[in-house]
Amino acid sequence: MAKPLRFTHHALAVMNERQVLRAWVERAVYHPQWVEPDPGDSQIERRFHAVAERDDRILRVACVETSADIRVISTFLDRRARPK
Numbered sequence: 344m345a346k347p348l349r350f351t352h353h354a355l356a357v358m359n360e361r362q363v364l365r366a367w368v369e370r371a372v373y374h375p376q377w378v379e380p381d382p383g384d385s386q387i388e389r390r391f392h393a394v395a396e397r398d399d400r401i402l403r404v405a406c407v408e409t410s411a412d413i414r415v416i417s418t419f420l421d422r423r424a425r426p427k
Contacts, residue, residue, distance in 0.1 A: 345373055347412045354415045363402065363418055367394050371404045372413055377426045381405060387416065391424055
């Protein structure tokens, strides 16, 4: 069973502001097309997934995974994201 997602207040606010659906975030977190470490914080992972509903733009989700859950910190459609 997948770990539960926990959203920070910031993540919820930017999802609403940027019209990012929870289903897109879940897809990126649970089934990322690629993952990168955050250069500023080794605990944070960046997970990426193309969003077909938004012309295949790439959704970046910054999250921290623990043994109990996955905390979503922020998310946005990243115009410059490319798999390495």
